[in-house]
Amino acid sequence: MKKLLRTLQTIDRRVLYALLLLSVTLPFFIPMKIPVKISQPTHKLYDTIESVPENSFIIFGSDWSAGTRGENGAQTEALMRHVMRHKLRFAILCFDPQAATLTQDIALKLQSQYGYKEGVNWTNWGYRVQEVLFFKAMANDIVKTVTADIHGTPIQTLPVMQGVTSATDIKLLVNVNPTNSYTNYIQFLQGPYHIPMVFAPTAVMAPEAFNYLDSGQISGMLNGLSGAIEYEQMLGVVGRATKDSNCLSFAHLLIIMLMILGNIAMLLERRAAKLETQLMGGAA
Amino acid sequence: MSIWLGNHTHIFSLWIGAICTIGLYSVLYKENKMFRFFEHLFLGLATGYMIATTWNDVLLPKWWVPFHDEGKWWLAFAVAIGSLYYFIYSKKYNWMARMLIGLFLGVSAGQQFQVFVNDVWPQIYMSFKPVLPHSAIAASAIGPSVNAVTPVEAINNIVFMVILLCVMSYFFFSFEHKSAAMVHSARWGRWLMMFTFGAIFGSTIMARLALLIDRMDFMLNDFGGEAFAWTGNGPVAVLVLLFGLTGLVLYLSLGKKQDEESIEDPNAGNY
Numbered sequence: 001m002k003k004l005l006r007t008l009q010t011i012d013r014r015v016l017y018a019l020l021l022l023s024v025t026l027p028f029f030i031p032m033k034i035p036v037k038i039s040q041p042t043h044k045l046y047d048t049i050e051s052v053p054e055n056s057f058i059i060f061g062s063d064w065s066a067g068t069r070g071e072n073g074a075q076t077e078a079l080m081r082h083v084m085r086h087k088l089r090f091a092i093l094c095f096d097p098q099a100a101t102l103t104q105d106i107a108l109k110l111q112s113q114y115g116y117k118e119g120v121n122w123t124n125w126g127y128r129v130q131e132v133l134f135f136k137a138m139a140n141d142i143v144k145t146v147t148a149d150i151h152g153t154p155i156q157t158l159p160v161m162q163g164v165t166s167a168t169d170i171k172l173l174v175n176v177n178p179t180n181s182y183t184n185y186i187q188f189l190q191g192p193y194h195i196p197m198v199f200a201p202t203a204v205m206a207p208e209a210f211n212y213l214d215s216g217q218i219s220g221m222l223n224g225l226s227g228a229i230e231y232e233q234m235l236g237v238v239g240r241a242t243k244d245s246n247c248l249s250f251a252h253l254l255i256i257m258l259m260i261l262g263n264i265a266m267l268l269e270r271r272a273a274k275l276e277t278q279l280m281g282g283a284a
Numbered sequence: 285m286s287i288w289l290g291n292h293t294h295i296f297s298l299w300i301g302a303i304c305t306i307g308l309y310s311v312l313y314k315e316n317k318m319f320r321f322f323e324h325l326f327l328g329l330a331t332g333y334m335i336a337t338t339w340n341d342v343l344l345p346k347w348w349v350p351f352h353d354e355g356k357w358w359l360a361f362a363v364a365i366g367s368l369y370y371f372i373y374s375k376k377y378n379w380m381a382r383m384l385i386g387l388f389l390g391v392s393a394g395q396q397f398q399v400f401v402n403d404v405w406p407q408i409y410m411s412f413k414p415v416l417p418h419s420a421i422a423a424s425a426i427g428p429s430v431n432a433v434t435p436v437e438a439i440n441n442i443v444f445m446v447i448l449l450c451v452m453s454y455f456f457f458s459f460e461h462k463s464a465a466m467v468h469s470a471r472w473g474r475w476l477m478m479f480t481f482g483a484i485f486g487s488t489i490m491a492r493l494a495l496l497i498d499r500m501d502f503m504l505n506d507f508g509g510e511a512f513a514w515t516g517n518g519p520v521a522v523l524v525l526l527f528g529l530t531g532l533v534l535y536l537s538l539g540k541k542q543d544e545e546s547i548e549d550p551n552a553g554n555y
Contacts, residue, residue: 014537017312018530024497025523028504065330070498071491097337098330127341132395148345183403191402203491207484214444215410217403224487225494240501247497248490255489 002272008265016258023254027246034249041213042230045198045220049082049172052196056171057164058083060090060122061185065098068178068202074228074241075200076106076176082235083174084114084121089160090174091146092124095181100127100150119149120159126150131181135188139167173197178205186217200227295511302507305499306529313533411448413441447476 052058060083064072083090092107094100104124107116116122125146128134137145142165143156155161163169173195175182182199190197196219201209203224212218222231225248228241289296307322351359365384372381417438421430433441453466454473461467508522515521 018534024500070495097334127337129342187399187402203487211407215407217406224491244497251493
């Protein structure tokens with residue numbers, strides 16, 4: 001018994017990794033669906049997009065790279081589905097060099113499902129540098145600041161950009177971002193021009209963003225992969241997030257189970273040691 | 285050869301992705317040269333990609349084309365001024381770099397006013413929440429309309445206010461915390477922050493798991509589904525391979541660990 005209690009507290013990390021591998025791969029083959037409860041920030045984000053009038057122009061800020069594709073990729077796909085379903089015109093804007101290509105791929109994959117066409121319903125402004133200066137210039141004159149899309153086409157010739165000249169023509173800001181640079185959107189676009197903003201951070205960044213959600217600076221939020229799973233459920237689609245849903249639940253279950261087991265073993269071992277000391281004291 | 289290569293680009297990219305994934309995850313066994321190689325490969329690729337994108341998406345359309353093709357010669361000064369930054373490496377001329385750094389420091393400092401107003405100020409005034417339930421008040425000459433506050437919302441607001449005051453009292457250093465109210469509220473503030481840090485740590489684990497799941501999705505469904513399609517069920521084939529590989533690593537590493545323990549303790553097993 002003693003040995004078992006000790007073993008439970010000192011399991012080799014490689015064994016734990018193997019168990020984790022099992023818990024994230026096997027659910028791909030299990031045809032079951034663990035129900036997901038929709039959180040309030042996700043609801044708010046959904047309602048915010050729904051409240052934007054059809055055919056409005058929005059900015060789809062995407063600032064993630066391959067390193068956080070697991071979370072931000074799924075969020076981008078879920079949000080873009082809703083934007084396309086709601087018939088909003090959008091421009092992809094990236095401050096990360098990889099994001100322009102990664103987000104473009106997602107938009108190209110989804111556009112045929114929703115009858116969208118690049119240049120007509122959406123455009124990609126590509127990679128830009130220095131957010132603050134860009135936002136300040138763009139807020140006054142979008143055409144002069146952006147000049148061309150990712151393919152080099154002048155944006156004033158694109159049907160999607162018709163009637164869009166300054167920040168006042170932007171009806172919503174969407175930002176998928178694994179860093180805290182989303183605050184630039186708040187400081188230089190959302191705040192000064194009162195444009196509603198929704199945010200999709202990685203789960204690591206989400207707790208810090210609740211301040212902005214509570215103050216109303218952010219109108220809705222997707223919390224990491226679980227947020228994307230909730231959103232796909234709200235949209236009623238089966239995308240990449242839903243596919244990963246069971247894996248996330250199983251992995252969480254494994255970690256919680258191991259924590260409980262380790263703690264029970266520690267408490268039992270302490271109690272046994274205490275009893276042993278008392279018995280030895282009594283015998284003396 | 286090039287046609288053949290062109291027809292197989294996708295499958296090559298899948299194989300490279302799978303090998304890189306296994307190489308990078310090999311660090312879970314222990315630090316090794318294969319991991320180091322793939323780590324540097326990834327960093328090199330990301331940096332190269334960034335340089336190429338910066339040129340193609342920013343410098344080429346915004347600087348080179350206007351300067352070279354459209355005859356805007358004065359844009360040459362942008363290079364000259366920007367290059368001043370590199371004088372930071374010269375002991376004699378680093379004052380030139382400091383001029384530029386000073387300029388941008390001034391710009392940033394000026395922007396902080398706007399940052400504060402748009403970032404922090406809304407959070408401050410939204411912190412003043414109603415703690416008593418009341419019905420909606422219509423707009424009048426005295427002020428704008430006020431939304432109703434339900435009893436549940438009022439309780440929620442009270443919890444918010446208590447937490448806010450406790451955490452703020454922890455950071456109040458203007459005088460020594462001697463009174464019981466300050467001591468207790470500061471202590472509670474510390475505990476409440478600990479809860480937040482715990483939530484952040486829990487979220488970090490969730491984020492890391494999401495990244496692992498994405499990689500496994502790639503390995504099983506993207507890579508397995510195409511590169512091992514000839515087996516009839518590619519994802520299952522890759523799953524079996526992954527488990528086989530993991531089992532082998534576990535068997536070797538745990539066996540080695542037992543050997544090391546018995547060397548460290550020659551009496552092991554003789555108790």
